[in-house]
Amino acid sequence: MLDGRYDFLDGIVLTDSCDHIRRLYDLFRVTRDIPFLHFMSVPHKITEYSIGLYREDLGTFRESVEKAFGVKITDASLRNAIEVYNETRNLLQRIYDLRKSDTPPLTGAETLDIVLASTIMPREQYNDLLRQLIEELHGRQGITDYKARLMVAGSGGCDDPDYYRVIEGLGGLVVTDALCFGARYFWKPVELTDDPLSDLATAYQNRPACAKMADQVVERIDFIKKMAKDFNVDGVVYHRLRYCDLWAGQLLLLRDQLNKSDMPMLELEREYTLGATGQLRTRLQAFLESLGG
Numbered sequence: 001m002l003d004g005r006y007d008f009l010d011g012i013v014l015t016d017s018c019d020h021i022r023r024l025y026d027l028f029r030v031t032r033d034i035p036f037l038h039f040m041s042v043p044h045k046i047t048e049y050s051i052g053l054y055r056e057d058l059g060t061f062r063e064s065v066e067k068a069f070g071v072k073i074t075d076a077s078l079r080n081a082i083e084v085y086n087e088t089r090n091l092l093q094r095i096y097d098l099r100k101s102d103t104p105p106l107t108g109a110e111t112l113d114i115v116l117a118s119t120i121m122p123r124e125q126y127n128d129l130l131r132q133l134i135e136e137l138h139g140r141q142g143i144t145d146y147k148a149r150l151m152v153a154g155s156g157g158c159d160d161p162d163y164y165r166v167i168e169g170l171g172g173l174v175v176t177d178a179l180c181f182g183a184r185y186f187w188k189p190v191e192l193t194d195d196p197l198s199d200l201a202t203a204y205q206n207r208p209a210c211a212k213m214a215d216q217v218v219e220r221i222d223f224i225k226k227m228a229k230d231f232n233v234d235g236v237v238y239h240r241l242r243y244c245d246l247w248a249g250q251l252l253l254l255r256d257q258l259n260k261s262d263m264p265m266l267e268l269e270r271e272y273t274l275g276a277t278g279q280l281r282t283r284l285q286a287f288l289e290s291l292g293g
Contacts, residue, residue, distance in 0.1 A: 001027060013038045013061070015041070017042055020244075038065075040061060043205060044214050045214055051201050078197070082200070084124060085190070091127060092114075095114060098134075099231065100232070104173065105143070108177075110161075115186075118130075145171075147170075147171035148234040150167065150234065150235055151174070151224075152239060153238050153239075154179070154250075158181060160274055166274075166280060166284065170285050176227050178208065188208070208220070210246075225257065225258070238255075240268070
């Protein structure tokens, strides 16, 4: 950001999901001349009041976009966009369902590539390509030469498919996850009523929760345990970005619950950039051997 790599943008929207992102907003505000810079407060609890407050914040955001870019965002256009995005969620669910097989037709790294593409492509075009891909995957030979079926959970910053490729290069196969660039991104659709802003406010707070949601500890752990069971995983790789305190606190509680369920878990703390992978490979290799794959 300080190098000016984002100066091509017409606008940036940031939230108070954690202190790091909150301070990033301050840096943009003070050091860069961004045409449209908007900050949204994201509730950290799920209550009737917090949903109503978030709905108001979404309304303010809509008005700000309309004023900044000279457009009109109607309820009808919002409902249409929600339907398009719900189609994406449905298609990505189908991709994940294919991975429940004993011989999944795609790797975890390929799946992450697919999910990441959804964050940068025109959505209608993405949906068309995803439908084609699903048809092709039904005819692809499944993967059989793996030592263990793994789930990756933890901090949302796992947006590098090479991280999965390190795991899968050692014989582990990532068949599911509980990540922001993964299942939590699309797992629940937005239920439409006559008020699309309320629909969005409700949906985004009722999705599988990030660690920023202070009152969703039990639900968060239950989601991880259910995903591990549904995808028949042999072990969980819990990765946490260094200095991510929210997910560090979650680790203690998750470790206890997975121990009670006899689910092996590898705990990894890593830098955002992949960098040197020697220690990472050593720990992953030892974990795979402990699973007896």
